[in-house]
Amino acid sequence: MQRKYYSITLLLLLVVFFNGCKEEEYALPEAKTQLQNECIKRSLGPNVVGLDLEFVYAMALGYNAGKITSAQVEASIPGASGTYLEHRSFYTNGSGVDVPVTVGNPSVTTGAKTEVVFTKDTCAAALRYFYIIPEEARGKEVTFTFSAKASTGETVSYKMGPYQIAKMDMKLDLVLSDNNKMYLSVADMAVYNAAEAAANADKIDLVYLYRSISGITFAHALAAPAANPEYLPGITLPAGAANNTKYLKVYGLRDRHLARLQYGIYVDDVDFEKIDFTNATNYGLNMKVESGAWVETADGKYRAYIFVNKVDNGKKEMTVSVKRYAMK
Template structure:
């Protein structure tokens, strides 16, 4: 590897020396007389089941040589029903806005293939492809083959991937309310009322609390059923006794959960390497945009619970969760 870097460095030095000795005239690149294509991946971060992987697929040939007939994307694992290839070609106007112009019929899915037939006389187009990640792809790799055909018989292909699909699950915007809807199950990725919690007592990992106590900073809390000191006045369902590990975190605004401008992502590896063995069984004084790492008592699940918003007046909060099943 070191020799490769040295080689390229010497080549660069040689090119710089050559350019300093002579000045070359700029020449407009010649347009290739053939159908061409290119692809860029538009989405970032981990690929989660239920989310989309998005691409932009560009194809073109000289107008004198014919027009585009069809475009197709074949996924190695068939996507969800909402997988589609746009039938509009996009460009960016002077205001920076994306503008779509219809150039074909709506896409058709057949197995892993998604196809658009062109209906307009066009020799160049950029179509967006959105692949809805199915549950069958969890933990696997998925690849894509883009292809286009022209009226002159030419065809091109472009392969992308493979892309690993994460093992973890995600749920967004769960409302928790002190006393009335406060029991959280990491296993079920759900929030239960007191009545529903009684039927799922063995799955309750956290209890949401709001307390306004003079001279004590408590506010919004996520507390394990085992943390009796922090649960005065709370009637736990019989059998709710898990000692969940809870570690509070500030400023970890996972993009999928927060949907804010911060480009930070929690991935499978973060859960695999997480070590909160010495963490307590409670987290208090929680605020909006904070979160907690969680490990269930049986070690079966690890999770990150993000606090999207809080309301002191309503004694409530909204949370979103990423969860990983330990092997």
């Protein structure tokens, strides 16, 4: 009985073995010879006005079929000054360096269209496109149509998007200095000295100060003009500066746009809408590098995220970068 089972099992194993070893004929796949295209978006994070949207547009046709004559991008909203399509195709060499190969004339932008006319006899190219986000696109969606033409008369196109352009503003590296440019206006996204602050008293949202007091940790601080005077020692506010700004201290929220560090964190429009100011106060002492604060102006018109890029105890300075979102 047992021998019978062994025989059947052996037979089955042999069948499996022969099937498994069956060799399949391999044929090299044949490349298409007609004009083809492909596109990828390289830039990451929210699309902020003034920054760029970066793409790579690749196009190719058969080696003996013909050559590429032109490449073009059309944006649904014309890009701001500085928008261009590369006239050089890049490849990465053995050392990891991107080496350019010129394939055509520098791009020409007419309205929403940016075009590169090829001057080299080439059947393949990958061109980078840098779209500088214009003010007109704020809060809107942008789409792109990439297209290429070949000497064979073929035309191909590739649609990208839509991409939502953020409503928020951004200002980098505002230097606050104690007893000088110490008034921060979220409404104006600017820092003022005492004389300038006096002229814009109603727009002063925060006051910067540095104090080295033995026994306590005060150091670099931001406080609303309406904060307890205890947190504004030695400060005489400009007449009319009385905003009670909401202030919520945070640490480690290293927004990539503001911090320009390796962390892939982005503050986006939705964060401003959802932030809860229930636990907010109106001051923050001992602000450190890579700390920050969510802020809401007294009139509720703006919300902002202030990131501390740098502090200098010797110079009594603090460098901040700000993202601001209009709530009303």
